[in-house]
Amino acid sequence: MMINQFNELADEHPEFEIDRERTAEGYKLLHEMTERLDKLERNFRKDVEGRILEAYDRIRMIPNVSSYQRSVALKRLADCYYNNERFHDALHYYTEALMLNDKLPVKRRVEELKIMTGEWM
Numbered sequence: 001m002m003i004n005q006f007n008e009l010a011d012e013h014p015e016f017e018i019d020r021e022r023t024a025e026g027y028k029l030l031h032e033m034t035e036r037l038d039k040l041e042r043n044f045r046k047d048v049e050g051r052i053l054e055a056y057d058r059i060r061m062i063p064n065v066s067s068y069q070r071s072v073a074l075k076r077l078a079d080c081y082y083n084n085e086r087f088h089d090a091l092h093y094y095t096e097a098l099m100l101n102d103k104l105p106v107k108r109r110v111e112e113l114k115i116m117t118g119e120w121m
Contacts, residue, residue, distance in 0.1 A: 019063060019064055022062050022063070022064075023062065023063070023064040023065065025062060026058075026059050026062035026064070026065035027065060029055045029058055029059045029062075030055075030059055030065060030066075030069055030070070030073060032055055033052055033055040033056060033059065033073050034073060034076075036048050036051055036052045036055070037052060037073065037076045037077060037080070040052065040077075040080050041076070041079075041080055041083075044080060044083075044084045049080075052077060056070075056073070056074070056077075067100040067101060068100070068101055070097075070100055071097040071098075071100035071101035071104055072097075072101075072104075074093045074094075074096050074097035074100070075093075075094065075097045075104055075106060077093050078090045078091075078092075078093035078094040078097060078106070081093060082109070082113075087113055087116050087117050088117050088119075090109075090113055091110065091113040091114065091117055091119065094106045094109060094110050094113065095110060098110065
């Protein structure tokens, strides 16, 4: 759900007013996470990774933030881990992204990573 759609819904339903501020905060954090992912894709740095993980921990606690957008951000984070040969981390975030959106095109990669990391059951 885009923030504009949420605001329209909140205008029609005043009971959502409390969540409006938190949802806006969630989308702001998601935007910051996306900008940091752009940096991480160009140059993997621990400090940038840490800020991304902190932002995502906060986003996870905010209701009404699009699970699709969260899944895409997690896939990008997993891609960064994969490209930097951090395969356990990649598997973790691909799996989490798939829980939010089972349509992501990463199922083969997840199976490959399960074998590579010995997590195949």
